Amino acid sequence: MFSDDMRLIAQxxxxxxxxILAADESTGTMxxxxxxxxxxxxEEVRRQYRELIVSTPKLGNSISGVxxxxxxxxxxxxxxxxxxxxxxxxxxxPGIKVDKGAKPLAGSDGEKVTEGLDGLRDRLAEYVELGMxxxxxxAVLDIGDGRPSDYAIHANAHALGRYAALSQEAxxxxxxxxxxxxxxxxxxxxxxxxxxxxxxxxxxxLAKQNVELEAMVLKPNMVVAGKDHQPQPSSExxxxxxxxxxxxxxxxxxxxxxxxxxxxxxEMATTNLNAxxxxxxxxxxxxxxxGRGLLAPTLHEWAGKSENLGRAQETLAHxxxxxxxxxxxxxxxxLEHA
Numbered sequence: 001m002f003s004d005d006m007r008l009i010a011q012x013x014x015x016x017x018x019x020i021l022a023a024d025e026s027t028g029t030m031x032x033x034x035x036x037x038x039x040x041x042x043e044e045v046r047r048q049y050r051e052l053i054v055s056t057p058k059l060g061n062s063i064s065g066v067x068x069x070x071x072x073x074x075x076x077x078x079x080x081x082x083x084x085x086x087x088x089x090x091x092x093x094p095g096i097k098v099d100k101g102a103k104p105l106a107g108s109d110g111e112k113v114t115e116g117l118d119g120l121r122d123r124l125a126e127y128v129e130l131g132m133x134x135x136x137x138x139a140v141l142d143i144g145d146g147r148p149s150d151y152a153i154h155a156n157a158h159a160l161g162r163y164a165a166l167s168q169e170a171x172x173x174x175x176x177x178x179x180x181x182x183x184x185x186x187x188x189x190x191x192x193x194x195x196x197x198x199x200x201x202x203x204x205x206l207a208k209q210n211v212e213l214e215a216m217v218l219k220p221n222m223v224v225a226g227k228d229h230q231p232q233p234s235s236e237x238x239x240x241x242x243x244x245x246x247x248x249x250x251x252x253x254x255x256x257x258x259x260x261x262x263x264x265x266x267e268m269a270t271t272n273l274n275a276x277x278x279x280x281x282x283x284x285x286x287x288x289x290x291g292r293g294l295l296a297p298t299l300h301e302w303a304g305k306s307e308n309l310g311r312a313q314e315t316l317a318h319x320x321x322x323x324x325x326x327x328x329x330x331x332x333x334x335l336e337h338a
Contacts, residue, residue, distance in 0.1 A: 006215035007255075009133050010173045013093060013217055014256025014285035017324050018064035020175075020217075022260070022291030023053050024097035024136065025069065033296075039304045047075045047083075052302060053295070054083050056313040060091020062320035067095050067136050067175070067289070073127075084131055095134035095175070096127050098163070102140045111152035114139045117162055124170035134173035136219070137163040141178070143186045143194050143226065153201045161205030168215060175258070175289070177219035178202050182263050184226035188233045192223045192241045199249035213253040219289050220246075221262045222272050235268075239275035243282065250284065258289035266319065267336060269293045270326045277329035287327045294319045 013020060025033065030049075031041035039045055050072045053059075066087050073084045073096060084094045100116035114137065124135070139156035141148040160176050167174035180195045199220065206213065223241040225233050233241075246257065259276075261269035273288055294316060302312035325331040 003212060003215060006168060006171065006173050006212070009093065010215050010217055010255045013065045013134065013173065014258060014287050015064050016285070017328060018062055019288035019290065019320075019323055019327055020219075020258050021053070021059075021063045021066045021092070021294055021320075022136075022289050023050060023069070023072070023295065024067040025291065026101065027069075027071065030069075033299060034304075037299055037303050043071070043075075045304060046071065048304075049299065049302065050075065050083055051077050051086070052309060052312055053298070053316065054087040054090060054092065056090070056316050058090075058317065059320065062317070062324040063092050065093035065095050065134060067097055069097055073130055073132065088131065093133050094131060095136060095173075096132045097138075098123060098127070098135045098167075099137040102138075105152055105155055108149065108152055109146070111142070111147060111149060112140055113152070113155045114159055117159060117166075120163065120166050121170070124166060124172060128170055128172065132172060134175060134217070135163075135167045136175040136177060138177040138179060138219075140181060141194065141198055142181045143184055143190055148180070148194055148198065150197075153198050157198070157201040157205040160202055161209040161211060164206060164211045164216060165209045168212060173215055173217065174211070175217045175219050176202065176206070177260065179260055179262060180221050182221070182224050182227050185228035185230075186226040187229060188223065188225040188237060188241055191225060192245050195221060195223050196245050196249055199245065203249065203251065213251055214255060216254065218250060218254055218257045219260055220257065222259050222264075222269075222276070224262070224264065224272070227263065235271045235275040238272045239279055242272075242276055243279050247283075252283035254284055256285035256287060258287050261288070261290045261293035264293065266293050266297060267333070270323055270331055271333070273323065274326035274329055274331035277327060280329065288323045290323060294323065
């Protein structure tokens with residue numbers, strides 16, 4: 001049964017000692033990051049970079065799955081092996097970002113809703129043929145004067161529910177990603193309130209649309225104060241607020257929670273993940289699904305030079321190990337320089 005297969009894949013995605021790598025930057029986002037390293041964002045440069053990632057030796061020791069971009073799953077190595085197959089052969093489950101990005105929400109005061117539901121059923125069928133095992137859809141909400149509004153929360157929660165139901169219909173595990181952004185100067189309490197409202201609405205929609213909770217993964221933000229808020233809360237305060245929010249909103253049937261890093265620094269995201277896991281026992285597996293937190297130092301080390309390939313892959317493997325340790329509550333800052 002699809003249901004049994006999806007449950008097993010969801011459990012593998014949040015397995016002990018591992019997390020999910022988000023390598024699904026859109027072409028526009030990838031262009032910005034490559035330009036920051038002095039590189040042109042050509043299809044060939046993007047292919048080389050994505051091949052570096054999926055071919056990192058022993059990546060599967062700390063990474064359970066990798067979220068890929070549509071362009072990447074159609075690309076191959078210099079030897080002609082599809083990158084998606086290289087990932088799978090490296091012990092990493094391949095998945096795909098399927099949303100079309102956040103667009104202005106009609107009738108709102110500058111809020112956004114994620115689009116991409118049109119034609120999604122057909123696209124999912126193709127992704128199954130290409131060997132994908134899971135999908136991801138991101139919704140974004142911000143905190144400000146009157147935001148997030150009930151309207152924006154409902155619109156994004158409804159889209160997440162429709163996406164998740166379509167993914168499971170196709171036999172693909174949905175990663176449901178409602179992100180409350182850390183932009184601004186809001187307090188930790190404001191972030192907790194907004195995240196609580198958002199997650200309650202998301203799981204209400206998932207229930208209404210018959211999404212099987214045992215065959216999905218939740219990818220939320222940690223509950224953090226706005227990046228411009230002073231003083232910043234401690235990792236212990238972040239962990240307590242995050243776990244309190246999740247316990248109030250996320251059913252125990254969900255096999256795992258894979259946090260996004262959400263603009264936190266590499267070390268801060270890892271430190272906060274560690275603090276959260278030190279509050280065990282928790283009803284779910286609690287891991288990471290980081291993109292920039294794993295890949296920014298890797299891209300900087302590589303800088304488009306073939307002679308830097310080995311060091312760049314070592315950097316990625318090292319950050320994977322650090323976050324795997326944090327995922328089990330075993331991280332300390334000394335490991336950064338081990």
